[in-house]
Amino acid sequence: MNSPPLSTKEVKLWGGRFEESVSDAVEKFTESISFDKALYKQDIMGSKAHASMLAKQGLMSDSDRDTIIKGLEEIERQIEAGQFIWRTDREDVHMNIEAALTDLVGEPAKKLHTARSRNDQVATDFRLWCRDAIDTIISHIKNLQIALIELALQNEGLIVPGYTHLQRAQPVLLQHLLLAYVEQLERDAGRLLDCRERVNFCPLGACALAGTGLPIDRFMTSDALGFTAPMKNSIDAVSDRDFVLELLSANSITAVHLSRLGEEWVLWASEEFGFLTPSDKVSTGSSIMPQKKNPDPMELVRGKSARVIGDLVSLLVLCKGLPHAYNRDLQEDKEPVFDSVKAIVGMLEVSADFAQNVSFNRERIKKALPAGHLDATTLADYLGIPFRTSHDIVGRSVALCVSRNCEIQDLSLDELNSLHPVFDKDVYEYLGVENSIKKFRSYGSTGSECVAAQLDYWINKFGINKER
DSSP: OBOOOOSSOOOOTTGGGOSSOOOHHHHHHHOOHHHHGGGHHHHHHHHHHHHHHHHHTTSSOHHHHHHHHHHHHHHHHHHHTTOOOBOGGGOSHHHHHHHHHHHHHOGGGGGTTTTOOHHHHHHHHHHHHHHHHHHHHHHHHHHHHHHHHHHHHTTTTOEEEEEETTEEEEEEEHHHHHHHHHHHHHHHHHHHHHHHHHHOEEOTTOTTTTOOSSOOOHHHHHHHTTOSEEOSOHHHHHHOOHHHHHHHHHHHHHHHHHHHHHHHHHHHTSTTTOOEEEOGGGOBOOSSOTTOOBOHHHHHHHHHHHHHHHHHHHHHHHHTTOOSSOOGGGGGGHHHHHHHHHHHHHHHHHHHHHHTTEEEOHHHHHHHTTTTOTTHHHHHHHTOSOHHHHHHHHHHHHHHHHHHTOOGGGSOHHHHHHHOTTOOGGGGGSOSHHHHHHHOOSTTSSSHHHHHHHHHHHHHHHTOOTTO
């Protein structure tokens, strides 16, 4: 709920040294409650841990601690029931909750901010939120990986053209191509896990920037909140936003991978390719052209990658000129992060849905395979002579085919020998995409046995039932 109009302004919790209230323009410009209320759960978590630590250290009574925790739990209930009134004159999520707690329980609430500043409070809340966000994103990455693996299982043995420079290059198994995206996503998950390790250090107790002379136990609050340890330097604790930049960087790389998948599938769904058909569940139409069936979800995946990358750039520019320690500029770090996480989760979710609702047009792909001399490199390997020489010979073979509008396997042995006597009758065992695929054997290659091994690895890793 939003705040009703106020006839008189409430005195700020920090208002002791001020004789005048802030102007309406300043209040409107500086508020952050419109977006940082998303941190309410983490803020309440941090406050409960802080209150417990203060009581243990003799800085508040057990009775006050229990009153505060009970009050915080009531505020959380009100928020989740949509009954809590968020007030812009209370600026942010921290002041809204603290002021509401004071209204609810009275004097004990005034002790909660002992040995704590909003500087370390927001840094703690934000780290907790990012930690949760990372776990959510990783879960969605896994879901997409499984969807791609299952799609690969449905298309065993399907050969497609492999491209370099968007020109036909060599034949590859579709399973191999799909697993390439699974590999990229695995690195994306790994980057997020690495980021999570660095996120998971606790700023709470660093106060404004210099720490405190009170006998607090930062290790206790750190443990209570599931952090690895307290941050070692109080100035760094309140001013660091590396963890945000790292999360946005990881999201941006993931977004680029998803955009490339989107681009490939949008191309393949076109009439020019015709390799892929999305179901009606993941397609949209045109308001004017009745025949249209558009792969819009993957176009938007491609498009939303731009905003995820933009969120990273915004934060880099925000942080580049800030002196130590905390600066109000850092209020602007929340919205790009919220936007990036929302976008990347949506992109992963819809990509998995798309993968579960597409089919590959085997006949169309089969008809398209002969074009492009995809077996040329396999033929060059067959010759068993210095590669630059075999490259030249096969290049002349392709030129002959182009002049005759045929494929290499259509040339007779005499025609091949007219180019060079190295050819023998077993050459035809290397020609054609099916024969070409059989000859790949290097680790990680597109050979049938190699791809089967790759697929088995992922099936075992994710515990996928091959019979589904």
